[in-house]
Amino acid sequence: MQRSEASIHQCRGPNSWNExxxxxxxxxxxxxxxxxxxxxxxxxGPIFIVNGDSPPENxxxxxxxxxxxxxxxxxxxxxxxxxxxxxTFNLAQVHFHWGSNGTHGSEHALDFKRFPAELHLxxxxxxxxxxxxxxxxYDGLFVLGVFVxxxxxxxxxxxxxxxxxxxxxxxxxxxxxSNSGFRVNDLLPKDLGKFYRYRGSLTTPSCNEVxxxxxxxxxxxxxxxxxxxxxxxxxxxxxxxxxxxxxxQLVASRKIYKRSSASVLISTLFLVVFCSLxxxxx
Ligand SMILES: [Zn+2]
Numbered sequence: 001m002q003r004s005e006a007s008i009h010q011c012r013g014p015n016s017w018n019e020x021x022x023x024x025x026x027x028x029x030x031x032x033x034x035x036x037x038x039x040x041x042x043x044x045g046p047i048f049i050v051n052g053d054s055p056p057e058n059x060x061x062x063x064x065x066x067x068x069x070x071x072x073x074x075x076x077x078x079x080x081x082x083x084x085x086x087x088t089f090n091l092a093q094v095h096f097h098w099g100s101n102g103t104h105g106s107e108h109a110l111d112f113k114r115f116p117a118e119l120h121l122x123x124x125x126x127x128x129x130x131x132x133x134x135x136x137x138y139d140g141l142f143v144l145g146v147f148v149x150x151x152x153x154x155x156x157x158x159x160x161x162x163x164x165x166x167x168x169x170x171x172x173x174x175x176x177x178s179n180s181g182f183r184v185n186d187l188l189p190k191d192l193g194k195f196y197r198y199r200g201s202l203t204t205p206s207c208n209e210v211x212x213x214x215x216x217x218x219x220x221x222x223x224x225x226x227x228x229x230x231x232x233x234x235x236x237x238x239x240x241x242x243x244x245x246x247x248x249q250l251v252a253s254r255k256i257y258k259r260s261s262a263s264v265l266i267s268t269l270f271l272v273v274f275c276s277l278x279x280x281x282x
Contacts, residue, residue, distance in 0.1 A: 014246050017205050024207035029249035030105035030200030032256075034215060039196055039258035041220045045083035047144070047192045047214065051076045052185035059180045060198075061164045065171035065236040066204065067244050070094045070161060073175030080123050080142060085212065089142040092131045094187065096120075098148075098230045100242035105227075106147055106246045107203055108215050115219060116227055116243070117148035119187060139208040141202075146188060151221035157224055158260035165229045171236045187216040193261035198254055203246040217258075 018025030042192045057074030071093040072078070078091040097104030097118045104114035121144040124134035134140035160182035167175035194217035233241040 007147075015212075019208065019209055021205045023201070023209065024205055026201065026207065026209050026252075027252050028199050028209040028254060029199055029207060030203050030213060031109070031246060031248060031252050032198070032200065032212065032254075033109040033112055033248050034196045034198075034256055035251075036258070039256045042196065042197070042257040042259055043216055044195075044259040047195070048081050049050050049188075049192075050079040050081070050187065052078050052188070053183050054078075055179065055181050055183055057178065059160070059164075059177045059182050060174060061161075061168055061176065062174040063168035063233055063241070065215060065241070067095045067097065067241075068165065068168060068230070068233060080121075080144065085142065087139065087142075088126045089146070090126055091184065092122045092124050093117060094184070096230060097245045098227060098242065099245075100231055100240070101228070103243070105243065105245060108145055108147070108213075108249060110147070110215075110217075115147040115228065116150050117222065118145045119148065120144070121146070121184070121187065128206050135208055135210060137210055139212065140208075142212045142214065144188070145215035146224050147216070147219035148227070149219040150227065151223055154223045154226055155221045158220075158226055159188075162222075162226050162229050165233065168181050171234055171241070187220065189216050189220055191218050191261060192216065192260065194218060196256055196258050198251075198256040200249075202255075217260075 016183060052074040054074035056076055059071065060071045060073065062069045072091065079088055082090045097105055097107050099116055104116065106115040106118035123142045124131045125137065125140050125142070126138060128134040128137055160177070160180045163173055165176065196215045196217065198213050200211050200213045201207045202211060231240065231242050235241045
């Protein structure tokens with residue numbers, strides 16, 4: 001069986017990806033450390049997700065030897081939009097990054113803190129018609145990054161995903177569910193108002209610098225037992241599929257922006273005061 005190009009690159013290790021794929025040595029690579037203190041406050045609108053509460057007809061899961069990829073089929077594919085992006089993005093797939101037992105597994109770091117896991121919801125810009133074409137455009141992809149924090153008890157919202165993992169333990173196997181009850185909103189933090197945003201790349205070859213990253217400040221949770229189900233998956237060579245995160249890349253001259261819910265609160269307060277004044281003077 002012929003190995004994919006990505007497999008060959010992965011086998012060489014992240015530090016030599018750029019020898020074969022020059023883009024991987026570019027100046028807008030991901031992941032990065034997000035330094036809270038130097039992030040620039042920005043007035044972004046809230047993230048708006050269409051069909052986030054609608055379970056897809058079919059849920060597909062693949063262990064590709066590097067991660068586990070979840071995709072959805074049917075006519076209720078989630079979409080994301082936000083005013084400043086002036087675009088609508090369709091969800092292509094969700095995948096995960098994790099560590100080994102008790103170690104860090106997230107790709108991004110928050111003030112150099114790394115979380116046990118991170119999930120990526122990869123969306124493509126609908127103005128380009130399909131994922132492959134969007135992958136070649138500067139504003140082609142919008143990825144929601146969600147940190148996963150370890151909790152004492154299970155996160156029941158993750159169970160539809162966790163329950164499928166044992167069926168894809170071996171690399172290059174897949175499984176699916178119909179009407180699983182899974183909702184994409186279950187993978188997101190409750191507060192979508194706080195996030196960081198910057199320009200970056202795919203974190204695996206070919207490292208295309210086509211991603212607007214939107215990393216949420218608040219994590220979701222998973223128990224040690226739930227995280228261990230990811231760590232039981234296997235790579236193509238039969239060894240444990242763990243620590244599937246890329247090392248941190250240089251921020252260089254890029255700007256990292258932050259949005260806090262407080263900005264919404266302030267504008268809401270202003271509206272309340274303004275409306276009260278209008279009422280008084282009417
Ligand atoms: Zn990823």
